[in-house]
Amino acid sequence: MSRGVRWQWLGWAVGQAGAAAVVLLGTSLVLFLVVEAAPGRGPDRLGTVTAAAGGPVAPRDRAGWAVRYGRWVAGAVRGEFGSSTAVQRGRPVAELLGSAARRSLSLSAAAFGLAVFAAAVVAAGRRVLPGAAGVAAWGVHLASALPVFLLVYGAVVWLNPAVARGAASGWWDAPGWFPFPSRPEGAAWWLGAGLLAVGDGFLADLCDRFSAQTDAVGAAGYRVGARLLRLPRLAVAVRATVPGVADHLAGRVTFLLGSLVVLESALGWPGLGYLAWRAAAERDLPVLLAVAVLLAVVVRTAAVAAGLVRAALDPRYRGSG
C-alpha cells in the first residue's frame, strides 16, 4: 500500500469514526431528553446518583439538563449508567447490562449467521437447481411472514408435546433442554437462534436481496467487462456483490435486535431484550436508556463495519468521504 493510499484510508477512517461518534451523541442526547421530559416526578429518574442496593434512591439532581447530560455521558464513557430504579432497585445498571449483553449478542450473532448462510444457499441454488430453489424460496417467504412471537408460540405448543410423547413411548430420553424454553443452552439455544433468523421477515428479506444481487452480477455486462479487462470473474463478482450486501445487512441489524427483544421476552431468557422489556414494563428508565444506547452502539458499529467493507472493495467510495 503506497503512502498516499495509506493517508487516504486514514483520513477516511477518522472521518467515519467522527461521524459515527456525532451520530451516537445525537442519538443519546435525543433519548436522554425524551426520558428527562417524561411525565411524572419520581425521584432521580435517571438514577444518576447510585444508591445502596435495595435501599432508597437518592433525590433528583437539580442541575440543568445540559450539565446532567454531560455527567451522564461522562459516566457512560466510564461504564457507569446510574442505578436501577425498579427492575433491581438500587443495583448499578452496568452490572445488569454486562452478562445480558454477552448472552444477547451471541444469540443475535448466531441468528445472523444462520440467516446469511440460508439466504446464500437459496441464492446460489437458483443457478444450480432453479426449481428446488424456487420452492425453497416460497417456503422461506411463507415461514418468514410469521412474527417471532408466533414462531415461539408454535414451537412451545407443538414441540413440547411431541418430545414428551416420544419420551413416553420410549423412542428417546427426555433431552436436557426439555421442556422448551427452560434454559437458553444447547439445542434450545440454537432453536431460539433459528426462530430469530427466520421470523419477522428477516430471512425472506435477505433471500430477496441476495438473489437480486446474484442476478445483477450474473448479467452480461459484468461477464463481458471482466473478460475485456482480463480480470478474474470471481473477483469482479465479489467486488460487485459484497458492498451492497454488507450495507443491507448493516441496515437489518436494527430489525434483528428488535426481534431479539420479542424472542427473549416471549421465552423469558435473560438478555438485553428481556431487560429492555422488563424495564419498559416497570418504567425503569435508567435501564431502558442504557440498553437503548448500548444497542445504538451495536447498530452504528455495524454501519461503520459495512462502510469499511465498501471502502476496501470500492476505491470510489473512499474518495467520496
Add this chain to the structure above:
Amino acid sequence: MKLTAYRHPRPGWTRPRAAVAVGLACLAPAAAGAVLAVAGWLPDPAAFAGPGNAPPSPAHWLGTDVLGRDVASRLGWAAARFAGPASLAVVVALAVGGVLGVAEGLAGPVGRRAGRWTAQALDGVPKLVLVLLAASITRSDLGWTMAVVGLTFAPQVAGAVRASIERLRARAFIEAERCLGVGATRIVLLHILWGHSRRALVSQVTGVLAYAVLVESSLSYLGGALGVQEPSASWGNMLALARDGLFHGAWLPAAAPAAAICVTLLGFRLVGAGLLGALEDRP
C-alpha cells in the same frame, strides 16, 4: 422535432400484479371486519355472549373465547380500533421522512449533512426499543406508540424521497418547469413525489403498516401493560388469552387471531413487494 414514445404499461398478468392482487385479497378480511365493526354490525366485543370456548355456531361464527366473548366480533373490533393509530404511524412516517428526504435531496451541503445525520440518529436505535421507551413513558397509549413507529420509519421514507429527487432533478421536464417559473414545492410534491414516486412511497407505507401490526400484536401478546389492555380487543392479547386453552383442545380462539396476524402481514408484504416489482418491471 423528436418525439419520445409514450411508454404503455405491459398488458396482462405479471408477477408484480399477481402479488398485489393476492396481497389485497389477504388484506380484505381485516378490512371487512373493521368496516363491519365501525358500521355497528358486529356485537359488543366485551359482552359475555355464551359459554367459554364454545365451538362455531350461527350466532358465533368463530366460537367464543375462554371468557365467552364472540371471537369474530373481537377480531373485527381489533382491526377497527387499530386503523386510526396505524394511519397516524403512516402520516408521521410520510411527514417526517418527506421533510428529511427533501432536505437531503435539495438543501445545501450543511442542510444535507444535517438531514443525513438526523436520519442516521433516528435509524441508529433498534425500532422496537424506541417503541418500548415510548410505550413506557406514555403508559401504553396506542396513539403515541404508533406515532413513534412512524418516526422510526422516517429514515426509510427519507431514503426513498431522496433517491427520487436525485434521480429526477436533472431530467429535462424538471428543468423545463424551473424555466417556466414553477415553484420548488410544487415540483417536488406534484411532479417528483406524486408523479414519479408514488409507487415507491406506497410500498414504504405498506412496510410501515406491516411493522405497526407486528409491534402492536407483539406488545399486546407479551403483556407487561405495554400493549392493548383487556377488555379492549387486540389480536395479540386475544392470542395471549387463548394460550392455555390450546393445551385443552380449544384451538380456534388461538388460531383465529394467529391467522389474522399472519395473513395481514403477508398481505402488506405482498402488496409492497408487488408495487416495487412493478416499478422495476416498467418498460
